[in-house]
Amino acid sequence: MGSVDASNGKKPTVIFVFSIGGPGSGKGTQCAYIVEHFGYTHLSAGDLLRAEIKSGSENGTMIQNMIKEGKIVPSEVTIKLLQKAIQENGNDKFLIDGFPRNEENRAAFEKVTEIEPKFVLFFDCPEEEMEKRLLGRNQGREDDNIETIRKRFKVFLESSLPVIQYYEAKGKVRKINAAKPIEAVFEEVKAIFSPEAEKVEA
Numbered sequence: 653m654g655s656v657d658a659s660n661g662k663k664p665t666v667i668f669v670f671s672i673g674g675p676g677s678g679k680g681t682q683c684a685y686i687v688e689h690f691g692y693t694h695l696s697a698g699d700l701l702r703a704e705i706k707s708g709s710e711n712g713t714m715i716q717n718m719i720k721e722g723k724i725v726p727s728e729v730t731i732k733l734l735q736k737a738i739q740e741n742g743n744d745k746f747l748i749d750g751f752p753r754n755e756e757n758r759a760a761f762e763k764v765t766e767i768e769p770k771f772v773l774f775f776d777c778p779e780e781e782m783e784k785r786l787l788g789r790n791q792g793r794e795d796d797n798i799e800t801i802r803k804r805f806k807v808f809l810e811s812s813l814p815v816i817q818y819y820e821a822k823g824k825v826r827k828i829n830a831a832k833p834i835e836a837v838f839e840e841v842k843a844i845f846s847p848e849a850e851k852v853e854a
């Protein structure tokens with residue numbers, strides 16, 4: 653895809669890090685900290701989909717219905733939004749948050765970009781803790797009600813965990829204990845990014 657393909661035969665210079673975890677695991681919160689400290693551009697697939705609904709696009713109603721049901725939006729829709737956001741941005745380091753959510757998302761994204769993620773952050777958090785956070789956060793999201801939350805947990809276990817397992821087999825997963833307070837979780841996150849930052853500066 654345009655600016656991030658390898659058509660000149662050289663290795664692509666764009667870096668992707670995926671941020672994956674159950675709903676309420678704190679991915680988005682930690683991503684904001686990572687941007688501040690390590691200069692990545694944060695792209696939340698969920699935020700891009702919600703913006704697409706708001707923009708009144710022809711896919712809006714379909715996306716809204718899927719989010720309300722906790723279902724995964726078709727890969728081509730999400731990937732198009734990510735691709736556009738990547739191309740519009742001049743950065744060469746992207747933190748892709750809440751994506752890929754299933755094997756199809758993963759395979760389709762890698763096919764389009766021809767780039768594997770540098771590593772995958774896995775925010776590991778017990779379900780009771782995630783449920784407590786989602787019910788307490790009050791962001792006015794249509795999917796933060798107990799009925800949809802249960803569906804999102806199920807989709808995470810059935811569809812997103814296999815993606816983690818896939819990357820685990822490739823040695824790319826960096827697992828974080830996400831059940832702690834924000835600052836404590838960020839200490840773990842920092843330790844994962846810091847060696848890389850030093851390498852870049854060297």
Ligand code: UDP
Nearest residue numbers: 675676697698718719722723724725750751
């Ligand atoms: N979603 C999707 N594909 C994605 C990312 C999100 O279909 O790649 C949809 C899905 O319905 C999900 C919802 O958007 O339940 C909210 O995702 P987000 O990552 O914003 O929420 P989180 O699970 O992090 O609370």
Ligand code: MG
Nearest residue numbers: 679680698750
């Ligand atoms: Mg989120």
